[in-house]
Amino acid sequence: MSYKSLPKSFFNKSTLDIAKGLLGKYIIHQTKEGLVAGKIVETEAYLIDDPASHSFNGETNRNKSMFMKAGTSYVYFTYGMYHCFNVVTNKEGVGEAVLIRALEPVEGLEVMKRNRGKKGTEFSDARNLCSGPAKLVIALGITKEHDGLDLLSDDSPLRLAQREKEKTGEKESFEIVETTRIGISKGASLPHRFYIKGSAFVSRK
DNA sequence: CTATTGATTGAT
DNA sequence: TCAATCAATAGG
Numbered sequence: 001m002s003y004k005s006l007p008k009s010f011f012n013k014s015t016l017d018i019a020k021g022l023l024g025k026y027i028i029h030q031t032k033e034g035l036v037a038g039k040i041v042e043t044e045a046y047l048i049d050d051p052a053s054h055s056f057n058g059e060t061n062r063n064k065s066m067f068m069k070a071g072t073s074y075v076y077f078t079y080g081m082y083h084c085f086n087v088v089t090n091k092e093g094v095g096e097a098v099l100i101r102a103l104e105p106v107e108g109l110e111v112m113k114r115n116r117g118k119k120g121t122e123f124s125d126a127r128n129l130c131s132g133p134a135k136l137v138i139a140l141g142i143t144k145e146h147d148g149l150d151l152l153s154d155d156s157p158l159r160l161a162q163r164e165k166e167k168t169g170e171k172e173s174f175e176i177v178e179t180t181r182i183g184i185s186k187g188a189s190l191p192h193r194f195y196i197k198g199s200a201f202v203s204r205k
Numbered sequence: 206c207t208a209t210t211g212a213t214t215g216a217t
Numbered sequence: 218t219c220a221a222t223c224a225a226t227a228g229g
Binding site: 080082134183 | 210211212213214
């Protein structure tokens with residue numbers, strides 16, 4: 001299967017549109033264990049004037065990569081034990097990003113299962129492998145070291161891509177569900193969560 | 206300095 | 218329903 005890094009021009013639109021546009025795209029991680037990849041099936045947008053966004057109260061050491069150029073990764077530590085992965089959007093200096101909430105595993109399933117598996121038990125259901133923001137980070141082997149990376153560079157071990165066939169006109173079509181975000185108290189009514197309708201791999205319907 | 210709150214998950 | 222477990226923040 002062939003993948004092509006997303007072009008810079010992909011980010012030449014609003015964060016909300018990028019959150020929708022990322023559905024159906026791929027996250028590829030070249031690890032020592034081999035290639036691991038998944039199709040994005042669920043996202044959430046966090047805007048600069050959004051009280052639920054980490055960037056709402058300005059730049060800190062934790063969220064500084066959110067203020068970098070579009071296409072940069074923002075990996076943050078939360079709840080004392082988990083990491084979540086975001087794709088930074090908007091201009092440098094403007095803290096907006098899209099949280100990747102769920103993936104459909106497509107390559108390196110064995111590596112993912114090993115990363116996620118509790119010792120002894122085997123992962124029988126691929127649907128639960130990447131069905132949550134912290135789950136997919138663990139499955140793909142993403143760590144704090146991947147914060148602030150350029151996800152558009154072919155040289156990066158972690159990148160955003162699309163299938164080669166999309167370039168030749170062939171398109172996968174799906175409907176997008178727009179709804180409210182999960183796990184927040186402020187800004188809870190904003191319809192900034194998006195997922196592929198009918199996908200069995202989203203975190204929650 | 207202490208107390209509280211999370212863009213979560215898995216176990217009870 | 219709740220514990221695990223820590224960075225950021227609000228309050229003394």
